[in-house]
Amino acid sequence: MATSGVDVPRLDGRVQVIDRYAFAYGGYADIYCGVISDRNTVVAIKVFRDAHLKAQSPELQRKYAKRLNKEYRVWALLRHPNVLPLLGLIDHPSIPSTGIVAPRCSYGDLRSFFARQIRPAQAVNRLAIVIGVASGLAYVHENEVVHGDLTMNNILIELINGTFTPLLSDFGRSRVLEQAGYTTSIGNAVHRHMPPEILTVDDEHRSTKAFTQAADVWCFGMVMLETLTGKPPFFGMNELQAATAVAYKHEKPDQNRYPAFPHDNTCWQIMRECWHKDPSRRQEMCNLLQYLNAVR
CATH class of the missing domain: 1.10.510.10 (Transferase(Phosphotransferase) domain 1)
Structure with a gap:
């Protein structure tokens, strides 16, 4: 699957983070609840834990966001009934670092x-x-x-x-x-x-x-x-x-x-x-x- 030149969609300004705190916690990430305003779609926003502690300058933050885009753009291209769609990436003042946005599944893992x-x-x-x-x-x-x-x-x-x-x-x-x-x-x-x-x-x-x-x-x-x-x-x-x-x-x-x-x-x-x-x-x-x- 060719991914050169492909970027993960940015959803900045389109996603509202509903709660101040994460609603779920994994081994490596915290999950926040959000809504895509123009679709009224509930989403889960995954943020890698403590990533912000290693990206405390604007330049390091940009490098981190670039890394996420590089590694997740393949997922963004996948379309199958048994593959969770990746909707995009966001930066938002309510989350500590760049978040990965996907539909929220009602029944968990x-x-x-x-x-x-x-x-x-x-x-x-x-x-x-x-x-x-x-x-x-x-x-x-x-x-x-x-x-x-x-x-x-x-x-x-x-x-x-x-x-x-x-x-x-x-x-x-x-x-x-x-x-x-x-x-x-x-x-x-x-x-x-x-x-x-x-x-x-x-x-x-x-x-x-x-x-x-x-x-x-x-x-x-x-x-x-x-x-x-x-x-x-x-x-x-x-x-x-x-x-x-x-x-x-x-x-x-x-x-x-x-x-x-x-x-x-x-x-x-x-x-x-x-x-x-x-x-x-x-x-x-x-x-x-x-x-x-x-x-x-």
Whole structure:
């Protein structure tokens, strides 16, 4: 996907920040609520935490905004029913640094969505959600884009035409976090969704390993497992223990630990195609999507 000469739309003066304080907090960012005045559209405004502390002069602020534009312009070009639209960037006196504007999803991220107790679990078609994630990621890969940080927290849920629909979000976040001085580097963070090739390299080269389609495929398999079973990969371990098991013990999720798995063995076969230690042996997303559609 060609992005040269393309800029993320600026929404300065068009977005009203509703509250003084963030309504949600992630590991790296604070989320503010806003409204696009001329559309009367409610939006979420993501601001990387403490970025303003490293950009205290007008020149550094301009450099930071330029970095965001560079890393997020690919996301702004993506158009798919399972990809959250990126609407633009804003600077506003109510937020500490440049904000990333996207539609606000009523049901939050995928993990929070399943944790809610306001509806019976059987009302949600978990396989359909997995297929939606696969469809969005296959589209992303077809356009030669890599997500780089696919987890349950970076997939949002919205009710669209009566159907709970997954929306991939946060493209470009990892690259911004790798820029020294902006915020905590992903080089120092590990989580249970990461493939072994990312976990076993030094921090300096971690982002290079993260930004491959094969790494996305590994992460998709982990998202698929948690979505279908309601249990995270390597449940019973903390993040560091799970990452160590993958990186140095070559462990993969054990089917025997999920006796109540709601689908037949085909889904396990699909997930195993995602978890080859050798990235070159992992299936492409377009093929995985075909396999999943055959399970319906």
